[in-house]
Amino acid sequence: MLLNKENITEIIPQKAPFVMVDNLISADEHGFKSSFQVRKDNIFFKDEKLQEPALIENIAQTVAAGFGYVDRQVGGEPKLGFIGAISKLKVHALPTLNSEIITIIKHLYQFENVYLVKGENFCKNQLLVECEMKIVVQ
Amino acid sequence: MNRETIIETVKDFLSDEFEVDKSKIQPDANLQETLDLDSLDYVDLVVVIEENFGFKVTGEDFVGIATFDDFYTLVEKKLAEK
Secondary structure, three states, X not given: OOEOOOOHHHOOOOOOOOOXXXXXXXXXXXXXXXXXXXXXXXXXXXXXXXXXXXXXXXXXXXXXXXXXXXXXXXXXXXXXXXXXXXXXXXXXXXXXXXXXXXXXXXXXXXXXXXXXXEEEEEEOOEEEEEEEEEEEEO | OOHHHHHHHHHHHHHHHHOOOHHHOOOXXXXXXXXXXXXXXXXXXXXXXXXXXXXOOOOHHHXXXXXXXXXXXXXXHHHHHO
16 A cells, blocks of 8 residues: 555545545556445545445546656656546446445657556446546646 | 558547547648647546557647647657567
8 A cells, every 4th residue: 555545635636525536556668457435425425325426536536646656756746647538438337335446547659748548447347437638737 | 650550540439439520630720729629638638648659748848839730740650669
């Protein structure tokens, strides 16, 4: 575990109740992996399921946590990143209460300060949401 | 790959990716304006270049690339370096 619930908010800009990632499990040049538990007090928990915006935000925050962690490892401060675009979005399923979501980010391309990543989150190996994101890093 | 093939290949994938009529892709036309590229679109351009020609381009490679003709020359040069 690289970052946990207690210290991940030192790396990502989001604060409660908008934090949609609990733990950063791994981060390397190929991508990042995180986990997140569905809780009843989540602002996107509705109709007994965690809704799509939370899952998309979970992907974006995993990217932020991963890049932030890598920045810190090389002695820098986490840079601010923005979602530039989301494409190829597919929603397959929504997780229920107390589910653990595992999110996997793969780096696809980088051009200057724009990163293209593929994000997927899973619950018990069931694919929930997949998309590509362009992240602009300041 | 000769220049003619490069031009046809580039026209095919650029018109498809950026939804531009092939007739607008002329040698002296401005690449950025014709394709309506913003900074985010350049990632897509990098992706389709690698998919079609098998090499990566960087920001430095685009320095001095204004027209499609410049772009064809860049592709020719990169292919020769492979």
